[in-house]
Amino acid sequence: MMSLLEIENLVVSFPTENGAAHALNEVSLKIETGETLGLVGESGSGKSLTALAILQLIQKPGKIESGKILWKGKNLLDLSPKEMQKVRGKQIAQIFQEPMTALNPVLTVQTQLTEVLDQHFPELSKKEKHQRVVEILKQVGIPNGEERLKNYPHQFSGGMRQRVMIAIALLGEPELLLADEPTTALDVTIQAQILKLLRDIQSARKLSVLFISHDLGVISENCKNTAIMYGGKIVEQGLTTDIFYSPMHPYTFGLIESIPGTQKKDRLKAIRGSVPQLGQFPSGCAFQNRCDFAQNACQNLPNLSARQGQHQVRCHFPIKSEQSA
Amino acid sequence: MSALLKIENLTKRFSQHTAVNNVSLQILKGENLGIVGESGSGKSTLARCALRLIEPDAGKVLFDEKNILEMNRSELKDFRRHAQIVFQDPYASLNPRMTVQDILQEPFAIHKKSIQKKTAQDRIEYLLDLVGLKKDYLSRFPHEFSGGQRQRIGIARALMLEPSFLVCDEPVSALDVSIQAQILNLFEDLQTKLNLTFLFISHDLRVVRHLCQRIGVMYQGEILELNTADKIFTHPETEYTKKLLSSIPQVISR
Numbered sequence: 001m002m003s004l005l006e007i008e009n010l011v012v013s014f015p016t017e018n019g020a021a022h023a024l025n026e027v028s029l030k031i032e033t034g035e036t037l038g039l040v041g042e043s044g045s046g047k048s049l050t051a052l053a054i055l056q057l058i059q060k061p062g063k064i065e066s067g068k069i070l071w072k073g074k075n076l077l078d079l080s081p082k083e084m085q086k087v088r089g090k091q092i093a094q095i096f097q098e099p100m101t102a103l104n105p106v107l108t109v110q111t112q113l114t115e116v117l118d119q120h121f122p123e124l125s126k127k128e129k130h131q132r133v134v135e136i137l138k139q140v141g142i143p144n145g146e147e148r149l150k151n152y153p154h155q156f157s158g159g160m161r162q163r164v165m166i167a168i169a170l171l172g173e174p175e176l177l178l179a180d181e182p183t184t185a186l187d188v189t190i191q192a193q194i195l196k197l198l199r200d201i202q203s204a205r206k207l208s209v210l211f212i213s214h215d216l217g218v219i220s221e222n223c224k225n226t227a228i229m230y231g232g233k234i235v236e237q238g239l240t241t242d243i244f245y246s247p248m249h250p251y252t253f254g255l256i257e258s259i260p261g262t263q264k265k266d267r268l269k270a271i272r273g274s275v276p277q278l279g280q281f282p283s284g285c286a287f288q289n290r291c292d293f294a295q296n297a298c299q300n301l302p303n304l305s306a307r308q309g310q311h312q313v314r315c316h317f318p319i320k321s322e323q324s325a
Numbered sequence: 326m327s328a329l330l331k332i333e334n335l336t337k338r339f340s341q342h343t344a345v346n347n348v349s350l351q352i353l354k355g356e357n358l359g360i361v362g363e364s365g366s367g368k369s370t371l372a373r374c375a376l377r378l379i380e381p382d383a384g385k386v387l388f389d390e391k392n393i394l395e396m397n398r399s400e401l402k403d404f405r406r407h408a409q410i411v412f413q414d415p416y417a418s419l420n421p422r423m424t425v426q427d428i429l430q431e432p433f434a435i436h437k438k439s440i441q442k443k444t445a446q447d448r449i450e451y452l453l454d455l456v457g458l459k460k461d462y463l464s465r466f467p468h469e470f471s472g473g474q475r476q477r478i479g480i481a482r483a484l485m486l487e488p489s490f491l492v493c494d495e496p497v498s499a500l501d502v503s504i505q506a507q508i509l510n511l512f513e514d515l516q517t518k519l520n521l522t523f524l525f526i527s528h529d530l531r532v533v534r535h536l537c538q539r540i541g542v543m544y545q546g547e548i549l550e551l552n553t554a555d556k557i558f559t560h561p562e563t564e565y566t567k568k569l570l571s572s573i574p575q576v577i578s579r
Contacts, residue, residue, distance in 0.1 A: 042501035187363035192572040217574030244577045258506035260535035270506035274471045
């Protein structure tokens, strides 16, 4: 069966002093209809760039070098800019991380919501557009939506702003939502509300979601499948339960061990060092210089290969589950 | 154990808004006290009042039995040698035009003009090593470092004058989880080595749980409950704390 979205061997590069650096390298992902795929990684791992690449929003001088982004079997990279505009915001929509910078501060919420309908449903009458806007605000749980239409973004709290962002994303009636750290800027109680809202909307509309986050807790509660990124590559992917119960890549293992628990641990097992800058990752396995299990073989790039069922890992020396217990 | 810092009936208003409302608490010597709360709960205002970085409207802040709110300029300056702060944003809290050497030397310039050059340099290099940075970083500028490294510089700067009390205002919230773990481990090491007392402010209950013996939960300017970390997590007394705890996204694991 054809996947809703299938990314094949996507390569995105940025020029650096030492030539083109691959910010995304051989990234392959699949999202099925109604599925939530979690994409996890630290700053600079390439997770946000993956979303931008899908919508072809990568800023110059960055560019997509090769690969395919198959949307219902059709390669989005073959579309003209005009055709792509009909996909962007309509079939695939994005919720950005920081609602304060993603919303225009000098336009009312009504203007920003109606803009989506003007773009994608120009045939609707003014009255119909107004109805849809009011309806969507109700759906995302903004009280007194009709009265708040004339408000500006700064008159909303962070959580309410994120609801406006979600409303904007939903107005085009997309089939796939790219949620890039949608709750990172929010307090934990508000985060719980927004996550519930996303889950409700998703099941009501049979939406697929690419859920990007660095928060492993948020990912593990919301995603059926998860992909872990490091250095612009997928290093591990599979069922979320498999990944969290028996992580195989030392990076995934390190991320999980780094989280302070609700139980007191003696000492956190941090990952040493930090994520290198773009173009300064070691050749071969990108993680080798921070890895406790690295050997000479790691100077050659390992393949992403299935070890157990669907559970894939890009590592010469994957952790066996007894070790990670 | 005696109290190092005592806050009594502290109140701070910003025009109509009461940011901190009649808060009283004690921090014992060698203890880590954590304050958790959401944005706008008043936790950062409380932290800043504890160092008199902002002037409270009412109440007392006793450090070693002396009320810092009644201190004159020179007494206050002396107090600040013993009480330092690590800020949230490692990008905003270091002067981008100063080298690491200048940044770490500045506390001496302000507080101990008479210190010998050699002694000062030894201290700088000792602390740099203690926070896990290399000596050849001294000539570099903040932009050349990652977020975690910058926070290490901020911590070294706070420790330069051998303080006994350290206020940490969300020191790891801007960091990735792997780096956050490194910095939390560093705080633990420093505490053992340097005999520090911490007031640790965070929105993340797990972070506070990891580092602190006691936790105060703050909401709308008030401390709703204050108890041992174990009690807060196993027997929360207020509905709000229960809600906070249940909102933490759980990582599934065996």
